[in-house]
Amino acid sequence: MDPRFVDRLTPTAIVDELDRYIVGQRAAKRAVAIALRNRWRRQRVEGDLRDEIAPKNIIMMGPTGVGKTEIARRLAKLAGAPFLKVEASKFTEVGYVGRDVESIVRDLMEVSIKLVKDEEATRVRPKAREAAEERLLDLLLPAGQRGGQARSYSHQAPLPGETEPSPPPGPDATREKLRDLLHKGKLDDREVEVETTEDSSPFLQVFGGAGVEEMGLGGLKDMLGNMGKKRRKRKVRIPDALELLVQQEVERLLDNDHVTREAVNRAENAGIVFLDEIDKIAAGSAGSRQGPDVSREGVQRDLLPIVEGSTVTTKYGAVKTDHILFVAAGAFHTAKPSDLIPELQGRFPIRVELEPLAAEDFVRILTEPRNALTRQYIALLGTEGVTIDFDEAAITELARIAAEVNARTHNIGARRLHTVMERLLDELLFSTPEIGEQTIKITEAYVRERLVELAEDEELSKYIL
Numbered sequence: 001m002d003p004r005f006v007d008r009l010t011p012t013a014i015v016d017e018l019d020r021y022i023v024g025q026r027a028a029k030r031a032v033a034i035a036l037r038n039r040w041r042r043q044r045v046e047g048d049l050r051d052e053i054a055p056k057n058i059i060m061m062g063p064t065g066v067g068k069t070e071i072a073r074r075l076a077k078l079a080g081a082p083f084l085k086v087e088a089s090k091f092t093e094v095g096y097v098g099r100d101v102e103s104i105v106r107d108l109m110e111v112s113i114k115l116v117k118d119e120e121a122t123r124v125r126p127k128a129r130e131a132a133e134e135r136l137l138d139l140l141l142p143a144g145q146r147g148g149q150a151r152s153y154s155h156q157a158p159l160p161g162e163t164e165p166s167p168p169p170g171p172d173a174t175r176e177k178l179r180d181l182l183h184k185g186k187l188d189d190r191e192v193e194v195e196t197t198e199d200s201s202p203f204l205q206v207f208g209g210a211g212v213e214e215m216g217l218g219g220l221k222d223m224l225g226n227m228g229k230k231r232r233k234r235k236v237r238i239p240d241a242l243e244l245l246v247q248q249e250v251e252r253l254l255d256n257d258h259v260t261r262e263a264v265n266r267a268e269n270a271g272i273v274f275l276d277e278i279d280k281i282a283a284g285s286a287g288s289r290q291g292p293d294v295s296r297e298g299v300q301r302d303l304l305p306i307v308e309g310s311t312v313t314t315k316y317g318a319v320k321t322d323h324i325l326f327v328a329a330g331a332f333h334t335a336k337p338s339d340l341i342p343e344l345q346g347r348f349p350i351r352v353e354l355e356p357l358a359a360e361d362f363v364r365i366l367t368e369p370r371n372a373l374t375r376q377y378i379a380l381l382g383t384e385g386v387t388i389d390f391d392e393a394a395i396t397e398l399a400r401i402a403a404e405v406n407a408r409t410h411n412i413g414a415r416r417l418h419t420v421m422e423r424l425l426d427e428l429l430f431s432t433p434e435i436g437e438q439t440i441k442i443t444e445a446y447v448r449e450r451l452v453e454l455a456e457d458e459e460l461s462k463y464i465l
Contacts, residue, residue, distance in 0.1 A: 011037050014078065021074055021371060022067045023364045028352045031058050032075045035325055035350070039079075039270065042323075054322065057307065057347055059278065059337055060329040062354030065413020068329040072274040081270040082112035082263075088328070089280040091299050101302045105312040105319050108271050112263040113316065117254065124253040125246065132245035133182070136238070139192045140178050182238070191235045194244050260316050271324040275303075279330030282339035300341045307347045357406075357413050362399035365414050366390075373421050381428065385437035388428070393444035398424065401451050424450055 009017075014033035015026075022029070035056060042053045060068045069085060076083030084107055091101050181187050236244065281296045306312070309322035328348055337351060357365070366374050374390050381388055402416045422429075424447060428440065 009036065009040070009078065014075070017078055018071060018074055021369045022070050023361055023368060024357070025062075025067050025071065025354050028060055028068070028071055028354050031350050031352045032071055032327070036075060036079055039323075039325070043269070051322075054309070055325045056350050057326040058328070058350040058352065059348045060327065060352055060354055061332045061337070062329075063331050063333075063356055063411055063413055065411075065415040066354045066357055067414070068354060069274060069276065072272060072327045072329075076272045079270065079272075080115070081272050082108055082115055082267050083272045083274070084108045084111055085274040085276060087277045087280075088275050088299070088303070089277045091281075091302070101299070101306055102312050104273055104306060105267075105321060105324075106314045108267050108273060108324070109263065109314045109316050109319055112267040112271065113259065116259050116263045116266060120254055120259055121250045124250055128246050128249035128253055129242075131249045132242055133179070135245050135249075136182070136192070136242055137175055137178055139194070139241070140182075140187070140190075141175060182242075187238045190238050192238060192241050193233050193235050194241045195231055195233050196244060197231050264317060264319055267324070268320050269323050273324055273326050275326060275328040277330055278328040278340070279332045279335045282330075282332075282335035282337075297341060300344050304341075304343050304347070307344065356411065357403075359396075359399045359403035362402050362414070362417060363395055365417060366395050366399060373417055377421060377425055381425075381432055384432045386428070386432050386435065387439040388425075388442055389439060390442045391444070394442045394447050397444045397447045398451075401447070420451065426450075 011030065011033040014036055015029045018029045018033070035058060038053075038056065042050055045053060060071070062068060073083060073085070075081075084104065086104055086107070178187070281299050306321050307326050309320070311318050311320050313319075326348070337345060337348070340348075366372055374395070378388055378390075398417070398420060402420045405420070406412065406416050424442075427450075
């Protein structure tokens with residue numbers, strides 16, 4: 001987490017940012033905002049006390065589709081933190097067939113590695129592009145005009161007395177002419193031969209990266225991965241060749257040791273794990289009464305050291321979980337947080353309840369967020385010249401129908417709006433390529449004509465809406 005960025009993220013600012021995407025749920029937003037700000041505060045504590053300050057993990061309780069996952073995901077994106085969403089119900093106790101809970105930390109590390117790699121790649125990309133362009137010009141020039149030397153400008157050593165790498169020899173007129181044509185896109189139809197690396201290890205193709213590591217064969221995986229890489233040349237168009245060469249140069253410029261160290265630091269001090277369906281492994285859940293409690297309680301006991309603070313071995317080294325923030329969530333229809341084992345309850349001291357969504361909330365969800373569904377469909381249809389305009393009454397009717405169907409069937413919260421909107425615009429989405437550029441007004445009558453009959457037929461709405 002970049003402290004300079006988080007300096008500006010006061011709890012008020014965090015809640016305001018979450019408000020741009022998620023309607024309501026003020027208590028949950030406040031809880032995660034305080035948790036994020038406490039991370040910044042902890043980093044500024046001096047001395048040994050810093051290591052003693054543990055994150056205050058959160059349990060979110062509320063029906064599906066009210067914003068639990070979205071709040072945690074947006075929070076992680078806001079902080080630039082590694083974020084992993086997992087379902088607690090897919091884990092099994094040690095000794096049972098299935099995924100073990102330590103895979104949570106391994107998966108979080110993969111997310112963290114990708115996050116840091118992407119940031120570093122963005123930083124070195126301009127320099128990588130320059131080097132890739134020189135390599136591409138070498139490929140385009142006849143062999144006799146390359147000056148008799150292989151160029152690798154991203155790795156030239158500085159001459160004595162210089163602090164920067166020495167510049168390449170003065171390019172001749174042909175080289176500069178090709179460079180000019182390349183910049184103007186006049187060489188885009190030409191092809192060049194580029195050397196690429198492909199993974200041809202059958203072992204990795206069968207087992208996959210995560211599977212090999214979970215079997216404790218991470219070192220063997222890396223060894224076979226290097227042995228299995230095969231280099232071959234293939235002809236590609238100039239734009240594709242340039243992109244391939246840029247990617248190769250980026251890989252050469254990246255300091256993998258720095259990436260790994262930074263990724264471990266991010267995972268340990270800024271990582272956020274969203275444990276969904278935590279109620280499914282509680283003793284009072286309906287599912288647990290149908291099967292052996294020992295497995296579900298065993299999963300809780302296996303989760304305990306991860307949440308409490310332990311060290312997990314990954315292929316990137318040991319990762320401590322002491323300061324990872326865990327946000328658990330569940331509907332808790334047939335169970336309650338007190339049905340979790342006492343030790344695990346104690347590791348989730350913050351509990352917030354999210355409110356069910358009503359028709360008024362649906363109106364706001366359809367209009368206020370930056371990624372509102374109405375804006376998404378306007379943008380989608382706008383790509384083919386069709387402008388749709390939702391009037392206020394139409395939005396109100398859509399919200400009413402969604403809330404009514406939720407009340408009569410299963411309450412799936414805001415996810416019902418996706419089904420309702422898709423059904424409303426089904427004909428338009430299908431026929432847009434043929435109808436040409438025009439503006440279509442979505443009115444209350446338009447909504448009622450296409451949805452009311454379905455919504456009022458209880459049997460049909462169960463299957464269609």
